[in-house]
Amino acid sequence: MRNRATAVRRIRHRKAPGLRAACALCVAALAGTAQAAWDCASLVAVTTGDATITSATLTDPPAVIGGATVAVQFCRVQGIARPSSDSEIKFEVWLPPSAGDWNRRMKVNGTGGYAGSIPYARLAQDVADGIVSAGSNMGHDGGESASWTLNRPEKVKDWGLRAHYSVATAAKALSNAFYAEPVRYSYFEGCSNGGRQALMMAQNYPELFDGIVAGAPSNFYPDLLMWLLWTGKNLTPSAPFGPPSVSTAKRQAVTQRVLQACDALDGATDGQITNPRACRFDIDNLGPSGDGTLTATELAVFKAMYAGTTSEAGVQRYTGARLGSEADWNPLFADNGGYGPFIGHYVYAQESPPFDWRRDINFSSVYDTVKQALTPVTAAPSPDLRAFTRRGGKIIQYHGWNDSVVAPDGSIGYYYALTQFEWLKSLPPRLADRLIDELSPQAVEATALVFGRKVREYHRLFMLPAVGHCGGSTGPSAIGGGAPEPPKAYRNADTHVVSAVIKWVEEGVAPEKIVASAFDANGGVVRQRPVCPYPAQAVYENGGDLNSASSFTCKTPHPRDINVEAGDMLHIRNSLTQRGLLLPHR
Structure with missing residues (x-):
């Protein structure tokens, strides 16, 4: 096991030296020119290092696009990014029609599974809320079929790591051209594979986003x-x-x-x-x-x-x-x-x-072969978020306890890895490696008590009881961010994770709880329950209504009751031994 971990740890890719310059803002024919809403069509002249715009149309409501109903006017931009000769990342950026309608935010939306389609519902909701919204097919069309992976390694790289970089860069360029001012705050949300993409962004593209929501992330993807x-x-x-x-x-x-x-x-x-x-x-x-x-x-x-x-x-x-x-x-x-x-x-x-x-x-030799092959293009295990947090970046991570697709303890293991990295990051690499090999559950528990406070300055994990994969099951799960979206009246920092990360980034107010909701078919509240930053949990104390969030209080268990398990140690070492992993951008 130690030899395999060491081999993975030594995968230390570096970003292509010309990529930053190539993907810097380059607005052909529009640079420096203030644009108004009726100039939407002119955005076809915007380019970035690997993306071109194929269509830009001012769209009037009501409009139904990809099954999503849009009730506001917006500028619909379609484009294709080609970071390789075999790439074809189809993307769309939807922009509010004028600077007066725009809240200076941009959000890129991740997708679960193999993706293969643009997340139109998310784009429609965002643009109605005044956000520049973007999404893509992640480099291929189609649903949950793996046929696109056969002899197409560049498409796997696009799906695994590159697509969102290209899309976010294009969205920022388009916003700058359309409104004659840059995006002020950038956000990313996703669940499952979208959650993996979210952590991938923080680890590998730390300059792109200010706030990230990572739901049920499959960041240990080969595993x-x-x-x-x-x-x-x-x-x-x-x-x-x-x-x-x-x-x-x-x-x-x-x-x-x-x-x-x-x-x-x-x-x-x-x-x-x-x-x-x-x-x-x-x-x-x-x-x-x-x-x-x-x-x-x-x-x-x-x-x-x-x-x-x-x-x-x-x-x-x-x-x-x-x-x-x-x-x-x-x-x-x-x-x-x-x-x-x-x-x-x-x-x-x-x-x-x-x-x-x-x-x-088999789960020995085939397992190792799969991990060696897929880690360089799909894994996002690193706890080294320093480049992201130095810019003030914030992450809300959530996971359902009933999730059997992406087992929930992976998120707890990653949280613990963050606490251990806060301790180990200043040590010489060889000493850090030796200490990682010698880690015990008791040592992790003690260290997490001290360094957990530091981690919570930029990362908060919320575990949702009786909630399945990205929602579902019997527990309240309407918190957004890739889980079910609550009605607009509940899209605020108290009951909606994207709104919570926005408040954290823009106002410096970290979420002390998120109230998860369950609704009936008419949008009425059935149950609300607070979920708390791990390891705190909701405790029922006052004998009140079981369906009311006010009947529960967030409390952190006594240290003796917060046990690090053997499975946690697997994830902690998996993360820490890959702390230097940077994926190839080309």
Whole structure:
């Protein structure tokens, strides 16, 4: 393990020396000329180092574009960025029609999965709120199919790391030309793969954004990819899209038994577990030696999901699902996502078959091969955010405790890695490496108590109880930022993560809690619950309405109750040993 970590740590790419100059603002034919709203069409003359504009049209409401309804007038700009000869990053930038309608903000929107389409809904909401909004197809068209990865390494690089740089640079150039003044504040939001992209921006393009929202980030991407195949092999073992190994009814029954054991730990019996890490539940009690709810084969599946990705020798490689999330496990996710074919196409440069992941996968040698191949273009594990934070950059990260797609402990491990890096960053590299090798859970706990305060000056993590992947499940999850968007009346710094990071950046007011909401079909509030900056958590104390956020208080557990687990150590070392990782921009 140490040799593999050292090998990954030594991947120290440097940014192409001419890239900054090439992508600096270059507004052909428009430089220095004040533009008014009716000059939208002239924006076709704007260029950047790798992008050209193909269309610029003043669009009147009502308009329906890509399924999104836009109720305001705006300037719709379409373009293509080509950072390589095989690149075709289609992007759009939507601009409020005049400087008077613009709040001087720009936001780039990340996309989950393989992307393959422009996030029109986000663009429509942003431009109606007075924001210059941008998004792209990440370099290819299509949905959740990996066919675009076969023999197209440059397209994988665009999807993995380059697309948003090109798009953000173009959006800033267009704003400067259209309004005759630069963007004052730049933001990024995304969940899942969009969350990975968010952390990628902070680590590799620290000059681009002032505030970032990273939801359920797959920043340990090669490890995450293998976890998805682990879940597929355990939940749907027989064939692609085949029958699940455990029925939905049994998974739901297990969740109910876990709730019976752990629901009231936060003082409220409300159908959700605030901190699943504090839950103590023996799944063997439901197996053949217990009450017989589960067969021996089914019991093994549950244990494998809780254990996380494990090598053939029994070594844990990645953390797994949490107690209470069983009803949210998705047996078809690995097949629907085409993650096995992605490995066959990109890592082994073969069509699939001959690489058949159910037949050929293992979690030792194949795992290492995948990690070596994909880390240079997809991973965002580094805790070194100094270039971003020196500019005053702020990050809000969130994750649902019931997420079985991107296992939630990865976010906690990254938080702890940030605290450890605050301690290690001033030490000579060899000494830091030795201390990383010697880290123990107890040492991490002690160090985090001291340096967690420093981390919270620029990064806050919010864990959402009973919430699945980027939303869903039974807990309140309408917080925006890639999770479900609340109605406009709730898009403020108290109840909306993008608004919260804006307030943090522009007013210096850090979020002490985010109130997550659940709404009915008519937009009425069903439940609101505060989520707190980790490791604080919401505690029910006053006997009030269980559906009211005011009945809960954010409290930090006693240090003896904040335990760093073995799985956390995997993520912490994975992050710290890759602290020098900078991905190739060319």
